[in-house]
Amino acid sequence: MTTSAREIHLAARPKGWPTDETFRFVDTELPAPAPGQVLVRNTFMSVDPYMRGRMNDVKSYVPPFQLDQPLEGGAVGEVVESAVDGVSAGDLVLHNLGWRSHSLTSEFTPLKEVPGVSPSHFLGALGMPALTAYVGLLDIAQFKAGDTVFVSGAAGAVGSLVGQIARLKGAKRVVGSAGSAAKVDHLTGKLGFDAAFNYKDGDLREQLAAAAPEGIDVYFDNVGGDHLQAALDVLNRHGRIAACGSISAYNEKDLPPGPNNMHYFVTKRLSMRGFIILDHYDRLSAMIGEVGQWLSTGQLVAEETVAEGLDNAPAAFLGMLRGENTGKMVVRL
Amino acid sequence: MTTSAREIHLAARPKGWPTDETFRFVDTELPAPAPGQVLVRNTFMSVDPYMRGRMNDVKSYVPPFQLDQPLEGGAVGEVVESAVDGVSAGDLVLHNLGWRSHSLTSEFTPLKEVPGVSPSHFLGALGMPALTAYVGLLDIAQFKAGDTVFVSGAAGAVGSLVGQIARLKGAKRVVGSAGSAAKVDHLTGKLGFDAAFNYKDGDLREQLAAAAPEGIDVYFDNVGGDHLQAALDVLNRHGRIAACGSISAYNEKDLPPGPNNMHYFVTKRLSMRGFIILDHYDRLSAMIGEVGQWLSTGQLVAEETVAEGLDNAPAAFLGMLRGENTGKMVVRL
Numbered sequence: 001m002t003t004s005a006r007e008i009h010l011a012a013r014p015k016g017w018p019t020d021e022t023f024r025f026v027d028t029e030l031p032a033p034a035p036g037q038v039l040v041r042n043t044f045m046s047v048d049p050y051m052r053g054r055m056n057d058v059k060s061y062v063p064p065f066q067l068d069q070p071l072e073g074g075a076v077g078e079v080v081e082s083a084v085d086g087v088s089a090g091d092l093v094l095h096n097l098g099w100r101s102h103s104l105t106s107e108f109t110p111l112k113e114v115p116g117v118s119p120s121h122f123l124g125a126l127g128m129p130a131l132t133a134y135v136g137l138l139d140i141a142q143f144k145a146g147d148t149v150f151v152s153g154a155a156g157a158v159g160s161l162v163g164q165i166a167r168l169k170g171a172k173r174v175v176g177s178a179g180s181a182a183k184v185d186h187l188t189g190k191l192g193f194d195a196a197f198n199y200k201d202g203d204l205r206e207q208l209a210a211a212a213p214e215g216i217d218v219y220f221d222n223v224g225g226d227h228l229q230a231a232l233d234v235l236n237r238h239g240r241i242a243a244c245g246s247i248s249a250y251n252e253k254d255l256p257p258g259p260n261n262m263h264y265f266v267t268k269r270l271s272m273r274g275f276i277i278l279d280h281y282d283r284l285s286a287m288i289g290e291v292g293q294w295l296s297t298g299q300l301v302a303e304e305t306v307a308e309g310l311d312n313a314p315a316a317f318l319g320m321l322r323g324e325n326t327g328k329m330v331v332r333l
Numbered sequence: 334m335t336t337s338a339r340e341i342h343l344a345a346r347p348k349g350w351p352t353d354e355t356f357r358f359v360d361t362e363l364p365a366p367a368p369g370q371v372l373v374r375n376t377f378m379s380v381d382p383y384m385r386g387r388m389n390d391v392k393s394y395v396p397p398f399q400l401d402q403p404l405e406g407g408a409v410g411e412v413v414e415s416a417v418d419g420v421s422a423g424d425l426v427l428h429n430l431g432w433r434s435h436s437l438t439s440e441f442t443p444l445k446e447v448p449g450v451s452p453s454h455f456l457g458a459l460g461m462p463a464l465t466a467y468v469g470l471l472d473i474a475q476f477k478a479g480d481t482v483f484v485s486g487a488a489g490a491v492g493s494l495v496g497q498i499a500r501l502k503g504a505k506r507v508v509g510s511a512g513s514a515a516k517v518d519h520l521t522g523k524l525g526f527d528a529a530f531n532y533k534d535g536d537l538r539e540q541l542a543a544a545a546p547e548g549i550d551v552y553f554d555n556v557g558g559d560h561l562q563a564a565l566d567v568l569n570r571h572g573r574i575a576a577c578g579s580i581s582a583y584n585e586k587d588l589p590p591g592p593n594n595m596h597y598f599v600t601k602r603l604s605m606r607g608f609i610i611l612d613h614y615d616r617l618s619a620m621i622g623e624v625g626q627w628l629s630t631g632q633l634v635a636e637e638t639v640a641e642g643l644d645n646a647p648a649a650f651l652g653m654l655r656g657e658n659t660g661k662m663v664v665r666l
Contacts, residue, residue: 260589
């Protein structure tokens with residue numbers, strides 16, 4: 001017996017911003033699961049910045065998407081049919097074959113529902129963005145209580161969790177940058193940031209220095225470029241940078257100039273470390289344990305922007321790249 | 334009873350390169366040592382790149398030199414008169430009040446002569462440059478056997494030791510850059526570097542990639558700027574950078590643009606850490622033990638450029654900044 005499924009394929013590799021020509025909707029029939037596989041009806045899928053990189057045909061930390069094949073990405077769903085011992089129809093699972101209504105896969109993580117928390121959060125506040133925030137702040141940047149933390153892209157899925165985890169772990173001060181006045185209000189009004197600013201409002205370095213008058217100890221970098229330069233200026237001695245992303249450059253055809261104040265690495269004994277969250281899944285259960293508790297008690301706010309239906313996934317992806325989401329962008333299937 | 338001494342004072346803060354107007358020779362009389370002090374007749378003094386920074390009136394990791402006061406810097410000498418228990422006339426000591434024939438000081442490190450090794454090496458292959466190389470390579474860059482190491486400024490006091498320590502500790506390949514064909518020959522011919530190139534000979538990235546066809550795992554950065562950019566291009570996954578100095582920028586009035594390939598920090602999981610050797614003197618005895626043995630057995634070559642006489646110290650300092658020395662530049666007093 002087969003199951004009707006709808007998939008989104010990569011129709012063409014975009015140059016710069018993706019367009020309608022980038023995506024193709026394909027209706028197909030999936031066979032019953034082979035031994036070791038489950039058939040999953042997806043209920044939520046994720047759209048994330050790194051997916052733009054996988055649309056290019058270049059060597060990177062994850063292989064590029066293949067032309068005329070389905071796109072991939074985090075998804076949560078309910079097992080429809082199982083050929084895996086110990087997994088039954090109705091079980092909740094997390095896997096990486098999103099961008100389709102149903103997925104056949106042998107690689108998945110069983111999930112336990114957290115009471116009162118939507119399963120979509122396993123794609124956000126309890127999923128990859130949360131693990132990115134948790135590992136980047138605690139392991140990579142070696143955050144400790146009493147640090148002042150600055151995070152760029154602070155209203156995004158990762159950034160909004162970085163700031164809140166820092167607050168809940170005893171930061172002296174949490175500062176965020178974002179791209180609109182509404183996001184800035186959200187950061188200080190709802191997420192408990194001590195200060196936030198709109199990077200479009202004026203000189204980045206001056207705004208950061210004003211928001212963190214005693215300097216910063218940790219910079220969680222989602223943006224790169226001029227944000228990194230401003231952070232290098234304002235970082236205190238022994239300051240630490242977690243390099244998580246360079247969203248500012250993902251759609252640029254020519255690379256912008258780099259920071260010209262790298263000499264601060266020596267004089268201020270700074271350190272910077274880049275990381276890819278795929279290397280750090282050994283920290284998943286620690287993160288779910290700690291962040292899950294904050295979520296269930298309401299100490300941590302997990303905002304989501306939910307797009308409705310697979311047909312809206314390309315628009316949701318583009319909206320996320322343009323920064324139209326607040327918190328994690330997911331698609332309900 | 335007083336002792337006649339000759340000192341070199343800071344007469345004016347240089348803009349760009351130091352000139353004759355920067356220095357003033359002053360003859361003076363020193364009193365007998367007060368309790369806790371020793372009077373030292375200096376036999377060797379050091380000239381180092383960081384001294385240029387101390388000539389500026391800016392806050393940095395060490396306070397600026399004071400106008401109309403003696404310059405300071407590493408020196409080795411023989412105690413002439415002691416008011417310290419356990420220290421006698423004739424003892425060898427290391428201290429930081431160089432740029433003068435005699436020094437009165439309460440802050441010094443007693444030294445034991447290493448048989449067959451000139452005491453000047455306590456300013457180089459057994460002193461601050463060696464500690465810089467040792468700590469930067471082993472602690473900051475977390476070197477491990479099998480790594481390919483690239484060091485810029487490789488013919489300098491620090492760089493020549495970085496390469497040799499890496500070789501003696503089991504590097505897979507050691508590559509250095511320098512500013513003349515003679516230095517390049519010295520690196521591969523005498524110091525045991527596997528490859529070296531003259532950065533003035535052509536495209537830095539291409540020369541580095543050719544010298545390290547399987548990439549590099551550690552970059553020991555003495556230079557910054559375009560060297561850092563080339564290293565970021567060629568570093569392997571999980572590569573590590575020890576940021577030791579930016580000699581290329583020390584005399585520039587406008588900062589050159591920074592590397593535009595900082596996104597490699599994320600995709601290649603790179604890390605970079607700056608350090609100041611003053612923070613790491615707890616590692617001095619470990620370094621002297623290990624490097625001292627290599628020196629005494631001839632496994633490690635410690636080149637020196639020796640200038641003669643205090644009157645030649647300013648010229649030696651400028652020559653060092655211009656890269657005219659091979660190995661450590663010292664002045665014999």
